[in-house]
Amino acid sequence: xxxxxxxxxxxxxxxxxxxxxxxxxxxxxxxxxxxxxxxxxxxxxxxxxxxxxxxxxxxxxxxxxxxxxxxxxxxxxxxxxxxxxxxxxxxxxxxxxxxxxxxxxxxxxxxxxxxxxxxxxxxxxxxxxxxxxxxxxxxxxxxxxxxxxxxxxxxxxxxxxxxxxxxxxxxxxxxxxxxxxxxxxxxxxxxxxxxxxxxxxxxxxxxxxxxxxxxxxxxxxxxxxxxxxxxxxxxxxxxxxxxxxxxxxxxxxxxxxxxxxxxxxxxxxxxxxxxxxxxxxxxxxxxxxxxxxxxxxxxxxxxxxxxxxxxxxxxxxxxxxxxxxxxxxxxxxxxxxxxxxx
Amino acid sequence: xxxxxxxxxxxxxxxxxxxxxxxxxxxxxxxxxxxxxxxxxxxxxxxxxxxxxxxxxxxxxxxxxxxxxxxxxxxxxxxxxxxxxxxxxxxxxxxxxxxxxxxxxxxxxxxxxxxxxxxxxxxxxxxxxxxxxxxxxxxxxxxxxxxxxxxxxxxxxxxxxxxxxxxxxxxxxxxxxxxxxxxxxxxxxxxxxxxxxxxxxxxxxxxxxxxxxxxxxxxxxxxxxxxxxxxxxxxxxxxxxxxxxxxxxxxxxxxxxxxxxxxxxxxxxxxxxxxxxxxxxxxxxxxxxxxxxxxxxxxxxxxxxxxxxxxxxxxxxxxxxxxxxxxxxxxxxxxxxxxxxx
DNA sequence: CTGAAAGCGCTAACAT
DNA sequence: ATGTTAGCGCTTTCAG
Numbered sequence: 123x124x125x126x127x128x129x130x131x132x133x134x135x136x137x138x139x140x141x142x143x144x145x146x147x148x149x150x151x152x153x154x155x156x157x158x159x160x161x162x163x164x165x166x167x168x169x170x171x172x173x174x175x176x177x178x179x180x181x182x183x184x185x186x187x188x189x190x191x192x193x194x195x196x197x198x199x200x201x202x203x204x205x206x207x208x209x210x211x212x213x214x215x216x217x218x219x220x221x222x223x224x225x226x227x228x229x230x231x232x233x234x235x236x237x238x239x240x241x242x243x244x245x246x247x248x249x250x251x252x253x254x255x256x257x258x259x260x261x262x263x264x265x266x267x268x269x270x271x272x273x274x275x276x277x278x279x280x281x282x283x284x285x286x287x288x289x290x291x292x293x294x295x296x297x298x299x300x301x302x303x304x305x306x307x308x309x310x311x312x313x314x315x316x317x318x319x320x321x322x323x324x325x326x327x328x329x330x331x332x333x334x335x336x337x338x339x340x341x342x343x344x345x346x347x348x349x350x351x352x353x354x355x356x357x358x359x360x361x362x363x364x365x366x367x368x369x370x371x372x373x374x375x376x377x378x379x380x381x382x383x384x385x386x387x388x389x390x391x392x393x394x395x396x397x398x399x400x401x402x403x404x405x406x407x408x409x410x411x412x413x414x415x416x417x418x419x420x421x422x423x424x425x426x427x428x429x430x431x432x433x434x435x436x437x438x439x440x441x442x443x444x445x446x447x448x449x450x451x452x453x454x455x456x457x458x459x460x461x462x463x464x
Numbered sequence: 465x466x467x468x469x470x471x472x473x474x475x476x477x478x479x480x481x482x483x484x485x486x487x488x489x490x491x492x493x494x495x496x497x498x499x500x501x502x503x504x505x506x507x508x509x510x511x512x513x514x515x516x517x518x519x520x521x522x523x524x525x526x527x528x529x530x531x532x533x534x535x536x537x538x539x540x541x542x543x544x545x546x547x548x549x550x551x552x553x554x555x556x557x558x559x560x561x562x563x564x565x566x567x568x569x570x571x572x573x574x575x576x577x578x579x580x581x582x583x584x585x586x587x588x589x590x591x592x593x594x595x596x597x598x599x600x601x602x603x604x605x606x607x608x609x610x611x612x613x614x615x616x617x618x619x620x621x622x623x624x625x626x627x628x629x630x631x632x633x634x635x636x637x638x639x640x641x642x643x644x645x646x647x648x649x650x651x652x653x654x655x656x657x658x659x660x661x662x663x664x665x666x667x668x669x670x671x672x673x674x675x676x677x678x679x680x681x682x683x684x685x686x687x688x689x690x691x692x693x694x695x696x697x698x699x700x701x702x703x704x705x706x707x708x709x710x711x712x713x714x715x716x717x718x719x720x721x722x723x724x725x726x727x728x729x730x731x732x733x734x735x736x737x738x739x740x741x742x743x744x745x746x747x748x749x750x751x752x753x754x755x756x757x758x759x760x761x762x763x764x765x766x767x768x769x770x771x772x773x774x775x776x777x778x779x780x781x782x783x784x785x786x787x788x789x790x791x792x793x794x795x796x797x798x799x800x801x802x803x804x805x806x
Numbered sequence: 807c808t809g810a811a812a813g814c815g816c817t818a819a820c821a822t
Numbered sequence: 823a824t825g826t827t828a829g830c831g832c833t834t835t836c837a838g
Contacts, residue, residue: 380749521814522813
């Protein structure tokens with residue numbers, strides 16, 4: 123079996139210089155017509171493919187970006203990945219996936235991949251900088267990093283996000299509008315900014331409507347399905363259980379619904395439930411989940427767009443790019459059974 | 465801002481040769497102790513990271529593998545990705561994701577990435593070779609490719625798969641064991657080998673039990689949720705509708721269940737449903753889905769293991785690696801309402 | 807055990 | 823418009 127052809131092989135075969143072949147093959151528009159076609163033909167006849175390592179070494183670019191998430195196993199990220207991938211492909215970039223699982227070692231390892239030339243830029247969706255001590259401070263300024271989905275305050279990187287607080291408030295107002303008064307919230311992990319925002323939205327909507335949030339009406343979860351069950355149980359065991367629950371993500375919402383059903387309660391007849399995220403299959407279940415839909419593919423696309431602009435040396439505005447959410451009113455919300463005011 | 469340090473910088477600073485630094489940093493065991501530590505210290509003081517393009521160019525390896533699927537948007541692949549990623553990381557490899565969407569251009573493009581040095585090997589889960597004419601024939605023998613999940617007959621690549629036919633038969637036997645006689649099947653796209661196998665398993669189990677498969681009891685789908693609905697409707701409109709349905713994947717099974725409920729039928733009271741794949745959330749729904757569980761993470765891990773062995777030059781056995789499935793009996797199957805034997 | 811030298815395959819100045 | 827030359831940063835013979 124014969125060795126893979128290099129530029130030199132084509133050049134010799136055609137009696138031109140390697141430089142000309144390189145120029146012809148990379149569409150610089152600097153090669154005249156008789157030569158151009160001959161080179162292209164020869165390249166495809168030899169089934170030539172440029173060696174990316176050599177090219178990358180020379181051009182000091184990898185033509186790859188890194189997308190880093192907390193948990194690749196979560197389908198939520200897939201739609202975003204699709205958006206990123208599409209935008210990346212269109213610009214000739216590949217996408218590397220990084221998975222941190224909240225492990226500080228991995229968090230910094232992916233940052234290191236930027237520095238060692240594995241990737242040219244990074245889309246960071248972990249909601250934090252590497253937590254290794256002193257690491258964040260030592261990061262060079264102007265690193266081509268876009269923070270998406272979650273926010274990292276004070277990081278100085280451009281952000282693509284949604285207004286979690288406003289979206290949460292809208293969801294709660296929907297419940298209030300249906301006539302609910304006793305509305306509870308199952309929150310995400312509160313160290314995280316995103317969870318805080320969603321809880322703040324809940325509180326704001328309640329306050330604006332003059333509704334109290336009794337003790338025990340705010341439960342603190344972790345975005346896992348099982349926890350949705352447990353915390354829902356806790357709410358049902360309250361002396362005055364809520365007639366509606368705003369849950370900080372869909373998985374916990376499913377858990378909550380499961381628990382309600384097991385307790386013989388009807389959703390939405392006895393208790394209404396609103397989720398957040400509009401994950402895969404949310405619309406397809408029984409009943410379909412009322413939830414806040416994030417424009418996930420668009421988040422991915424925009425994040426990649428910003429990143430490409432950074433890579434082309436553009437300075438980016440400090441203001442975060444905020445994308446619109448949409449409350450999808452589906453089958454898990456209805457007016458409370460007995461509309462006794464207060 | 466000062467330039468990124470190179471090996472040469474460390475060498476000069478320490479008065480040793482670049483070669484020694486390289487050897488020290490790559491743990492060859494060829495550098496003696498006073499020097500070794502000095503080099504390591506200097507490297508970490510300078511925050512040195514080797515340039516991967518240069519290294520890859522020199523070593524002719526990318527230390528990356530490519531995992532190619534039909535549709536990144538499908539959560540099904542996530543667990544596999546997790547398995548691949550874990551095994552890859554452990555061996556020092558990164559994972560590149562490829563998404564073909566059944567587009568022939570992309571199918572071949574990812575193969576090309578192998579050839580241009582983007583990746584050293586590939587885990588192919590698309591169930592087919594690039595369909596561009598003549599392409600498959602021209603592929604060099606012994607390419608480091610492992611086919612996972614689906615099979616590509618005659619491709620000559622090592623396979624990691626499950627026994628789709630046996631698993632399907634087991635699922636159908638479960639229904640028969642419950643007393644069902646009128647059992648229908650909603651199949652996947654039949655050009656695909658995987659769908660054929662699952663259908664064959666259905667047929668075999670029925671034949672073995674001496675049960676007929678009446679006209680219209682085999683519907684041909686495409687793995688999409690909406691299609692599950694439509695085809696379930698078609699089954700219900702039959703003069704003698706089935707009392708149980710074996711569906712070729714979970715998404716269509718959810719669609720079918722949705723349709724059954726909309727028609728006022730109880731699952732599993734009136735109709736039992738079995739799915740295939742055990743996708744995300746299948747266990748968490750109401751009722752939880754009875755389905756065939758594939759060892760997804762294990763498929764990923766094993767595929768990566770085989771690939772690593774190919775990359776180290778080992779010749780691999782032609783026999784496919786077949787992993788065990790497990791029928792998860794959950795809440796969507798029960799004996800038929802009126803157990804009138806035929 | 808360490809150093810000198812070569813070169814992986816490509817592209818970018820510079821020259822013509 | 824094309825050729826010449828150099829070099830990206832690393833690893834790996836080959837010497838010593």
